[in-house]
Amino acid sequence: MILQQAQDLICKSRLKKSISSFLPSKRRKWKLYHNKGNLLRLAEPEKKRFQEEKFKNLLRQALNSSYYSGVLEKAGLNPDNAALEDLKKLPFLTKEIIRRQGDSLLAKSKSRLYQNASGGSTGEPIVFYQDKNYRDNVWATMMVILEMCGWYYGARIARIWGAPQDKRRFRTLRGRLIYFFQNTRFYDSFNMSEENMLKYHYDMTKHRPDIIICYASSVYLLAKLLKEKGLMPSYPSISINTSAETLLPHMRSTVTEVFGREIYDKYGSREISGIACECSAHRGLHVFEDNVILECLDPLTGEDVYEKPGELVVTDLNNLGMPFIRYRIGDMGVISRERCPCGRNTLMLKKVSGRITDNFYLKNGRIVHGEYFTHLFYGKRGIKNFRFIQNREDDFLLHIVKDTDYAEDCLKQIVCDIKKVIGENTVLKVEFKDKIPDTATGKYRFTVSKVKKGCL
Ligand SMILES: [Zn+2]
Numbered sequence: 001m002i003l004q005q006a007q008d009l010i011c012k013s014r015l016k017k018s019i020s021s022f023l024p025s026k027r028r029k030w031k032l033y034h035n036k037g038n039l040l041r042l043a044e045p046e047k048k049r050f051q052e053e054k055f056k057n058l059l060r061q062a063l064n065s066s067y068y069s070g071v072l073e074k075a076g077l078n079p080d081n082a083a084l085e086d087l088k089k090l091p092f093l094t095k096e097i098i099r100r101q102g103d104s105l106l107a108k109s110k111s112r113l114y115q116n117a118s119g120g121s122t123g124e125p126i127v128f129y130q131d132k133n134y135r136d137n138v139w140a141t142m143m144v145i146l147e148m149c150g151w152y153y154g155a156r157i158a159r160i161w162g163a164p165q166d167k168r169r170f171r172t173l174r175g176r177l178i179y180f181f182q183n184t185r186f187y188d189s190f191n192m193s194e195e196n197m198l199k200y201h202y203d204m205t206k207h208r209p210d211i212i213i214c215y216a217s218s219v220y221l222l223a224k225l226l227k228e229k230g231l232m233p234s235y236p237s238i239s240i241n242t243s244a245e246t247l248l249p250h251m252r253s254t255v256t257e258v259f260g261r262e263i264y265d266k267y268g269s270r271e272i273s274g275i276a277c278e279c280s281a282h283r284g285l286h287v288f289e290d291n292v293i294l295e296c297l298d299p300l301t302g303e304d305v306y307e308k309p310g311e312l313v314v315t316d317l318n319n320l321g322m323p324f325i326r327y328r329i330g331d332m333g334v335i336s337r338e339r340c341p342c343g344r345n346t347l348m349l350k351k352v353s354g355r356i357t358d359n360f361y362l363k364n365g366r367i368v369h370g371e372y373f374t375h376l377f378y379g380k381r382g383i384k385n386f387r388f389i390q391n392r393e394d395d396f397l398l399h400i401v402k403d404t405d406y407a408e409d410c411l412k413q414i415v416c417d418i419k420k421v422i423g424e425n426t427v428l429k430v431e432f433k434d435k436i437p438d439t440a441t442g443k444y445r446f447t448v449s450k451v452k453k454g455c456l
Contacts, residue, residue: 012154118270131321141274158209370447382406
C-alpha cells in the first residue's frame, strides 16, 4: 500500500506532467491532445474545412504509393483540388487487397513505419504498417477518450486485457516502467478462470483502480461471477471503459448493476484505432471526425444511410505511411446526425454489430477469450483464412484456407500453441478448406464456441 501511495504521488505530480510535456517524444502528442478536445466542438463548416485539408494531405501522400497513384489516376483525382465528396470516386480498400498488394500500398519507406497485424474477431488476418503521425494521434485520442470517461492525470487504471503484443510489452523492463508511470495494473483477460477472476477481484479491491479498461465480455464475466458469489466490488471509483467487442444491453446492465459505475464504450480496431467513444450523455459514440471519415453504406445500393443499419467504411486521416482509404472494416453499424446534448458536434455511432467473440469454456475450468486464438494467427503469412471451432469442452476443429506461401511448420506451431491452452488430452482436428462461409448472421467469425455456460 505504501508503494502504491508513492506511485500515486509520482504519477499525479505536476513535475511528472511538466517533464512529460517537455520530452521531445511527447511534445507533439500533448499538443495534439490539447487540440482534439476542441476539434470535437467545431461548427459544421470549420469541421468540414479541417477534414478536407487532412483528406487532401492524405491523398498527396498516397501518390507516393504505387497502388494509390494508380487508383487516383484512374479516378482522375488531383489531391490539391480534391473535395470531401470526391472520396466516393475512390474504390474500397479490403483485407484481400491489403494481402495481395502488400508493400505497393506503402507511401513511405518501411524503415520509417511500425508493423502491425490484426485478425480480431472478424475479417481476415492481415499485416499492415502505421506511421508516427498515426501513433501520436492514437495516443492523443486515447487521452481524450479517458478524459470523456472521467479520467484525471495520474488516475489509477486497471487493464483487463489480452493482446499478446501489449502483454509482451508489459513484461519488459521498459513496459513495466511505462505502466508504472501510467499508474496501470495489468490483468490477463485470456485466462479468466474462476480462480483467476477471484484473484483479480481481490487485487483490485486492494489496489482500488479509478478506471477499468477492458474487453466488454471480460468485465461482463467478472461481473457475473461477483454477482453469483455475492461479492460487492468497491472499485472502480470512476468508470469502466470497454472496447473490442459489441457491448450488448444485458452485458451493460449486469456490469453497471454489479460495479455501480458508468460504462463508456469505444470503437476502433488494430488497423484504425480511435474511431469513436461514448460521452457521459450515453447517446451513442462520438465519431472522432478529425481522425477518420466514417461512412455507413446501404449494403444494397451503396448509398449513405443514417439512422438505419449499414456497412461501416473508414478512411483514416492520420496514417500517412500506408493509407487506409475507404477501408471495409468488417462491421455493420448505425450512424446518426442527431446532436448530443453534451455539445460535442460530431456524427454519432449509435450501434455497432458484428464484433462478437465467443468465450471458450475448457475442460480444465479455464475460460479463454476467443481473441486469444485469433492472436496466434497474427502476422502468419501462409494462412489466408481460418476459423477455430469448439464443438465440445474437449473437442475442437480448425478450418484453414491456405495461401500460396503456405508452410506446414507455421501451422504446426499454431496447433502446438493452441494445445498448450486447450490441453493435450483434447481432440483438435485440422481441416483444409477452399473457403470458409460467413455465419448465419452474415458476419464472419474467426472463433466459434458451441459450448455455452449462460454467458454471452
Ligand atoms: Zn456527447
